[in-house]
Amino acid sequence: MEEVRRRGPSKRDRIKSHLDSERCLKLNIAVPRRKIKRVRVTFWLPPMDSWWKLNCDGSSLGNQGNAGVGGLIRDNKCQIVSIYNSFLGIASNFQAEFQALIEGIERAREMNCASLWIECDLGTMVLMVQRGLVPWFVWQRWSSLISYLRGIRWKITKANPVADFLAQMAAKKEASSSVVAWPPGVLEFLAEDAMGRSRF
Structure with missing residues (x-):
């Protein structure tokens, strides 16, 4: 002592x-x-009338490892309009995050969405997109979306638990899918989102 x-x-x-x-x-x-x-309270807000909301996320197991992307688009009544998860192969978290964003915007364009609120969880990506700084590995796909984005109302913010689940599922299973069987925990997140409940 x-x-x-x-x-x-x-x-x-x-x-x-x-x-x-x-x-x-x-x-x-x-x-x-x-x-x-510090405790950070988060909660999902539904989009305004006539808007859709894209929640997207990328995941890399090992950060240069098996990577996947996932996302969902919901309307102002909290109904799922589109859902996706895709396996990328070997990639970084940063690459996966941008790929998730691009895939989500492409889906919104295919469905003629006129007002899109984008939520993702990588603050760096949010800042880069807001400043028009898109990395080389998605530039070709991004440039094909520029005219679409100029023709609609859109904004990008930070948040995301359900899309995180989709991205991790694609990375772990090393497979892409469009039909997802939701585990109980994710169903609870979706229900809490629809009710506007906060999450810590």
């Missing part, structure tokens, strides 16, 4: 409870401060 008091706590010494903290204070041993985790 004297050694710990003399040298102070090391990385090996862990304070596991409030009781450990109290003992350290009684023995005049400096207690390392814990980083406080």
Whole structure:
């Protein structure tokens, strides 16, 4: 105990409870401060009347590993209009995120969507798209969407649990599919989204 008091706590010494903290204070041993985790409340909002909402996500297992994309488009009544998940092969998270976005916008264009709200979870991608900075590996597909995007109302924001499930499923199964059997946890997310419930 004297050694710990003399040298102070090391990385090996862990304070596991409030009781450990109290003992350290009684023995005049400096207690390392814990980083406080901030709780972020998120919830899905339905799009406005006549808008559709695209939630898209990419996933890479190992970040240069098996990668997949997934997404869904819902209308203002929370009804699913389109759903997709695709296996990409070997790719990074960044590549998968952009591929998911492109595939979702292509689907919206095929269905003649006139107002599209895009939600994804990679803040960097949101900023890049807002500034018109699209990476080379999707540039050809993106350039084919420019006239469509100029002709509709659209916005892009950050969020996404259901699309995350679709992308991970494609990466894990190494397969693409258009019909998805929802596990109970995802069905709960969809129901909570429709009711506007928050998520931590």
